[in-house]
Amino acid sequence: MEFLIKNTQPATISTDCLVIPVFENSKLSDTGKALDDAAKGQLISIIKQGDIAGKPGDTLVLSQLGEIKAKRIMLFGAGELNKKLSEDDLIKSFSAVFSTLNKLNLKQVAIALADIHVAGREKTWVVRIAAQLAGTSQYEFNQLKSTKPKTTKSKYKKLTFLAPESTHKTLSQLTQEAAATIKGINVARDLGNLPGNICTPSYLAKQARQLAKKDEAKLKVTVLDEKEMEELGMGSFLSVSKGSKETGKLIVMEYYGGKKGDKPHVLVGKGITFDSGGISIKPGQGMDEMKFDMCGAASVFGALNSIIELKLPINVVGIVAAAENMPSGNASKPGDIVTSMSGQTIEILNTDAEGRLVLCDALTYAERYEPESVVDIATLTGACVVALGSHASGMYSNNDKLAKALQKASDESYDRIWHMPLWDAYQKQLDSNFADMANIGGPEAGSVTAACFLARYTKKYHWAHLDIAGTAWLKGDKKGATGRPVSLLVQYLINQSK
Incomplete structure (x- = not known):
């Protein structure tokens, strides 16, 4: 899997799927609110219908909304807004995200993690764990089966992290290490x-x-x-x-x-x-x-x-x-x-x-x-x-x-x-x-x-x-x-x- 780091606003990035967090009680972070503005209020309207509760492990995939350039939007539960996640809840959230993404027909994915905070951890650690889980989640062992599982869906091979320019050097090194790991x-x-x-x-x-x-x-x-x-x-x-x-x-x-x-x-x-x-x-x-x-x-x-x-x-x-x-x-x-x-x-x-x-x-x-x-x-x-x-x-x-x-x-x-x-x-x-x-x-x-x-x-x-x-x-x-x-x-x- 190839990892990229870009300083791009989530609403303007062209990708097969944009992944962003949503929080309990239908709350959005500042990043989510900016996306909702680009979606003409459709995003918060869908969230309030109750199809995603915002708890770690929840996911919801949406089609293109408003002026958001991404072909799909995946919402994932991130707990309470402004409250730090535990490490295990982060793993639970990311495991659900990548499991769902692997079932879709995608070539590239972008993920916005600026609003995810984990107790006792730097933001760079969050990206590192996301990269490693993304790569290992696509592992399959079927080389000894006479008939390979048939699928019409291709697993994405390019994952872009949306992050400030100041973090790019550090994240580039971390994701390179993650890819080798x-x-x-x-x-x-x-x-x-x-x-x-x-x-x-x-x-x-x-x-x-x-x-x-x-x-x-x-x-x-x-x-x-x-x-x-x-x-x-x-x-x-x-x-x-x-x-x-x-x-x-x-x-x-x-x-x-x-x-x-x-x-x-x-x-x-x-x-x-x-x-x-x-x-x-x-x-x-x-x-x-x-x-x-x-x-x-x-x-x-x-x-x-x-x-x-x-x-x-x-x-x-x-x-x-x-x-x-x-x-x-x-x-x-x-x-x-x-x-x-x-x-x-x-x-x-x-x-x-x-x-x-x-x-x-x-x-x-x-x-x-x-x-x-x-x-x-x-x-x-x-x-x-x-x-x-x-x-x-x-x-x-x-x-x-x-x-x-x-x-x-x-x-x-x-x-x-x-x-x-x-x-x-x-x-x-x-x-x-x-x-x-x-x-x-x-x-x-x-x-x-x-x-x-x-x-x-x-x-x-x-x-x-x-x-x-x-x-x-x-x-x-x-x-x-x-x-x-x-x-x-x-x-x-x-x-x-x-």
């Missing part, structure tokens, strides 16, 4: 939505090599196979991949957009392309959703797509630990003990706690880059879903500065995270009678003890862990990958590049 989000959604028989570790490796072709001068890709991982001593990773005929891959994508010698920021993604649970097999109901267990890896691909698009002046390394977790005669058994790349031994009490087993070796591999920061992203625990639901990802960190930087990026992108405890008191739950540690810590605080497990492999650098088990995909009739937390990761890297 949308592409990254949709890359992650595509990978997440692909079934496990297509999106295998080898497929992800192929996608990494394809990505390198976008900027071969700056992006270097290395794929380690199981023999190479064995030589490095990655016994923990290999204990997961050995149960499948699909061989595991450690995929390394090195982006050098910054100065030579600058320490890179490393993103590590859990890439379990299908998780049956292994010998500790999962219940059958809902197991199809375990194709989403590689959404952490998908977010790394998405973020790298975005930073290449933006040509960010920063060094970033993406590491994807890709494997299938399957039951077979070769699969790990509960009670097996393996040696990780770090030399620490692990008693596998539950083969369904496999994500941490591939991640710990990937996190040890990250040491060689002497990184500025390391962030791992993983659909790691059902316990995180119990704790935080689908609204926020859980964040754990061994460094307060890094945690605050991620929290800032979360706030700016509205891709929400919640800072969880990483206290030593939880570590004893991982004690094993037979190895240095067990791979699970019992029924209490499962998300915390999983993070504590990973923390044992991250003592040589500043590290954060994002548990996205509750946010990476939706269930029910809207089932599909969300692309989270690409927006957060991209904003974090943008901030670091400055």
Whole structure:
């Protein structure tokens, strides 16, 4: 989608659809009143008929009125006039707007947001959220259907924001970042939505090599196979991949957009392309959703797509630990003990706690880059879903500065995270009678003890862990990958590049 910024009066812009807010009790802002004057009073007359109440989520599409040049006018509810909206009400309003626009036959749309005020937010943030929702709302995944959905309507590809000249430079930068972020989000959604028989570790490796072709001068890709991982001593990773005929891959994508010698920021993604649970097999109901267990890896691909698009002046390394977790005669058994790349031994009490087993070796591999920061992203625990639901990802960190930087990026992108405890008191739950540690810590605080497990492999650098088990995909009739937390990761890297 192309975003434009224009300093044009709403009544005079030629567009397929002009979008403006209307407020409760049939109230119009100054912008709305000026439009009503151009419409010879027709606008307020229609509003007073009661077809739109002005509440967030309300929309009403009108045909051309009076001297307004737009072919259509969309009114959307914005709550009480002169009262600031909450962030969630803004999301509700914009979601309704873009859902309605996508059902119309349009080529271009203009939107006037000068009268929208959100508590604790700058006007530029409102435009940023609108741009991102507009782009992501048009996402579809139908490439595997033999018959594509038929439609006579074309989704608009050009969105113009009407704004004062003084804001154009800032908004132009924000919308450029939004456009790149949308592409990254949709890359992650595509990978997440692909079934496990297509999106295998080898497929992800192929996608990494394809990505390198976008900027071969700056992006270097290395794929380690199981023999190479064995030589490095990655016994923990290999204990997961050995149960499948699909061989595991450690995929390394090195982006050098910054100065030579600058320490890179490393993103590590859990890439379990299908998780049956292994010998500790999962219940059958809902197991199809375990194709989403590689959404952490998908977010790394998405973020790298975005930073290449933006040509960010920063060094970033993406590491994807890709494997299938399957039951077979070769699969790990509960009670097996393996040696990780770090030399620490692990008693596998539950083969369904496999994500941490591939991640710990990937996190040890990250040491060689002497990184500025390391962030791992993983659909790691059902316990995180119990704790935080689908609204926020859980964040754990061994460094307060890094945690605050991620929290800032979360706030700016509205891709929400919640800072969880990483206290030593939880570590004893991982004690094993037979190895240095067990791979699970019992029924209490499962998300915390999983993070504590990973923390044992991250003592040589500043590290954060994002548990996205509750946010990476939706269930029910809207089932599909969300692309989270690409927006957060991209904003974090943008901030670091400055």
